[in-house]
Amino acid sequence: MGTTQLETVPEPKYWHLKTVLSEALDSEFSVGEILPNERELAARFGVARATLRQALEQLELEGRLQRRRGVGTTVAPPRVGVAVGAEQHAWPGAGDTVWQPVDSTVEAPPAAVADALETGRNTLVHTVRRSRTTHGQPVAAELLYVPGQSVPDLPAIETPTGAARARAVLRELQHLELEGRESAVELGSARADDAKELDRLPGAPVLVVTTRFFAGRRVAAVSVATYRADTCRLTFGDTGGVEIHEGPERRAS
Amino acid sequence: MGTTQLETVPEPKYWHLKTVLSEALDSEFSVGEILPNERELAARFGVARATLRQALEQLELEGRLQRRRGVGTTVAPPRVGVAVGAEQHAWPGAGDTVWQPVDSTVEAPPAAVADALETGRNTLVHTVRRSRTTHGQPVAAELLYVPGQSVPDLPAIETPTGAARARAVLRELQHLELEGRESAVELGSARADDAKELDRLPGAPVLVVTTRFFAGRRVAAVSVATYRADTCRLTFGDTGGVEIHEGPERRAS
DNA sequence: GAGTGGTCTAGACCACGGG
């Protein structure tokens, strides 16, 4: 008896490091500032570089830091709020300024999308690639899947090039009456193509927003949008597209 | 000349590993099955354990695997869709079956919440802790912040114990006419208390849903709900709370 | 070419769960 053994929970080093760094970021650094490099930080805290990196990874995941190979680690600006699923009854691309059509093809969608579209697994559909930027930074890459039935007049006006074709598909889509939409958000990791468009490395954490558009009692289109999880806060609600809040918002510690 | 140098992109080992494992999961394993332990897997693939772990981490992030210390690595079931922000005009706790009141206190909210509430930084508010489970598994932990003005009759009926007090606050809230709500989703990492409630380690990836409830042209309450990012898919839309889809949904490879 | 973050190794020990 006597060995009361308080504090039986030895906090992992990287967790403690993260806390210390987080407080230092709040008090001693300003947005955009470059931190000392990893080798020096590790030495300064008396830990192995791998351990320090574990702490940095967490802070990057939380949107506090931004790391770039060959450049360094900088203090990230607060996450930007991006409106998602506003304009409940507007088709994508209707007078859109935030999304830029990039390309368009005809191909067989991945199985999960085919299921959501309720078409057969091997049915060809139109695809439209779009990218979204805010404040000059890429924040999202989207792939929109449109079954041929949803744009019956398209083949007649077959346009050759990528972006123009994309716009044509979006234009045809406006002819349908949109009845509703359903969205889901989940965590994913960036595929190689998305990563490139988002200016991140493959495997970077992303928020995947899957939306089903309903028209004529059918699923008229499916969109899979990939948002940078480190820089974005997705906003929903009755705001009509207005961003909820701006400023130094931080989660409770 | 002659050294045409195709494939100048040496794919990282862990990335390739992830792909190989992912395909193996699809074809050779079924949900709940236990994988060989990390040391054996690493040996089998001829890589260091740390490298293998990097691949496993990614797969866990994508909800394909579940790892538990002292137990092993198992194949995760498909993510469960949880409805968020349905019933646009219902207060939290109105005949709720998915959320369980846990506790309630009076305290000063964190700065970010105080800002969202538009109360002063040091104003005391009621807090209500709730937890959400699906299929017997904990999926979310919520902290609801309610300024005293929103529940003016509460002090008179001061109830002592935690869960009962939580229910009392929620009941008082129903008296207000809810005008709308705004939600935002972002990636975070679980704090120690949330992690415990979610049966995860601290730092585990979570989807943080911040909701502002409006009544009487004011922000009447703010909710910060923390969902397990590995097991959850958050659904929004005109579904009235019905889950969007069930089944073997997988993102495009 | 110098300096950064990204990948990888081969070890060690620890915390936890279950028999």
Next chain:
DNA sequence: CCGTGGTCTAGACCACTCA
């Protein structure tokens, strides 16, 4: 107790950016 995943180390080399 044993086996599991979680943490940590001290190195090495690679890929990228920029002057």
